[in-house]
Amino acid sequence: MKSLAVPLGAAALVALCVTGPSQASVGQKPLHAALTKMTPEMIAERIEVRDDPLEDHVLFSSKPVFRKGGFTHGVAVRDGFIKAAKSRDGAGVSWRVTYDLTYFGARLDVTQIHLRGSDGLLKLPPTSVRRWTEDCGEVLVTCGRHMTVEFEVPETVIRDVAAAYRPGDRMPWSVRFKDDQGEGLTVGLAPVEVAGLVNAVDRWK
Numbered sequence: 001m002k003s004l005a006v007p008l009g010a011a012a013l014v015a016l017c018v019t020g021p022s023q024a025s026v027g028q029k030p031l032h033a034a035l036t037k038m039t040p041e042m043i044a045e046r047i048e049v050r051d052d053p054l055e056d057h058v059l060f061s062s063k064p065v066f067r068k069g070g071f072t073h074g075v076a077v078r079d080g081f082i083k084a085a086k087s088r089d090g091a092g093v094s095w096r097v098t099y100d101l102t103y104f105g106a107r108l109d110v111t112q113i114h115l116r117g118s119d120g121l122l123k124l125p126p127t128s129v130r131r132w133t134e135d136c137g138e139v140l141v142t143c144g145r146h147m148t149v150e151f152e153v154p155e156t157v158i159r160d161v162a163a164a165y166r167p168g169d170r171m172p173w174s175v176r177f178k179d180d181q182g183e184g185l186t187v188g189l190a191p192v193e194v195a196g197l198v199n200a201v202d203r204w205k
Contacts, residue, residue, distance in 0.1 A: 030170035031190050035066045040165060043196025049204070057085040058204060062197050076102045080187070082153075082194065084201050093201055095153045096127065097175070099187060102144050107131075110149050110177040114184070117157035126151045126177075149177060162198040165191035 030036075043065050050059040063081040079100040086093045101108070113124045130148045161173045172188025 031172050031188070031192075032066070033170065035190055036168055036170050036192060038066070038192060038196075039167070040162075040192060040195035040199050043193055044199040044203075047197055047200040049200070056089070057087050060084040060086065060197060060201050060204075062193055065193055065196065078102055082158075082189070082197055084197060086201055086204060093155060095155060095158045096150055097153055097189070098148065098150045099177075101147045101149070103147070104144060107145065108147060108185075109179040110147075110185070111180050112178040113151045114176040114178060115153070115157060115174065117154065117160045119156070122154070122157065124151055124153070158194060159198065161189050161191050162195040165195040 043062070046062075046065045048061040048064050050061075052059075061081060061083045063079070063083075065081070067079070079098070081098055083096045083098070084093050085096075110126050110129050113126060115122055115124070127150045128148070129150075132146050133143050164173060169191065173191055173194075175187050175189060177185040177187065
């Protein structure tokens with residue numbers, strides 16, 4: 001996986017500066033200022049809620065909250081958001097994070113996700129990794145490669161991220177995508193956005 005450094009608002013700020021499998025140098029860029037000026041209450045009002053009576057859960061999505069993509073070193077993050085599915089029978093909530101990437105050149109891969117919670121480092125498998133290439137026809141150009149990575153996050157970690165929210169704090173909560181060679185892409189969840197999503201889920205009856 002090649003070195004990347006892509007700023008992104010919403011669910012993710014991407015900032016990668018990987019020098020090799022040891023990952024001795026990992027860059028972090030601050031969350032977008034416009035996002036951190038919002039409060040969890042403001043974000044909760046923007047959460048998309050799908051209450052479909054034909055489904056056994058209510059679906060919440062932070063996708064409409066804040067969009068700010070970035071591009072550098074041949075890789076762009078086009079989107080990043082979190083979904084929560086709240087069971088109607090009181091069984092609980094599942095939380096899924098999604099990132100959409102576009103890049104050129106050698107194929108990138110994600111086989112494991114690392115993130116920290118109150119119990120230490122977690123190593124999670126991706127729920128899905130979908131890839132496709134643009135149809136460039138007869139044009140002699142390098143076609144863009146697209147990849148969507150999704151992974152489930154334990155509720156305890158989601159609430160750890162939400163609890164880390166501090167007004168005006170632009171520090172993201174780091175998440176790392178890893179490949180089989182040990183190299184990684186570091187992204188970050190915005191605590192204010194996660195806190196807003198948690199608020200929206202918790203107050204739904």
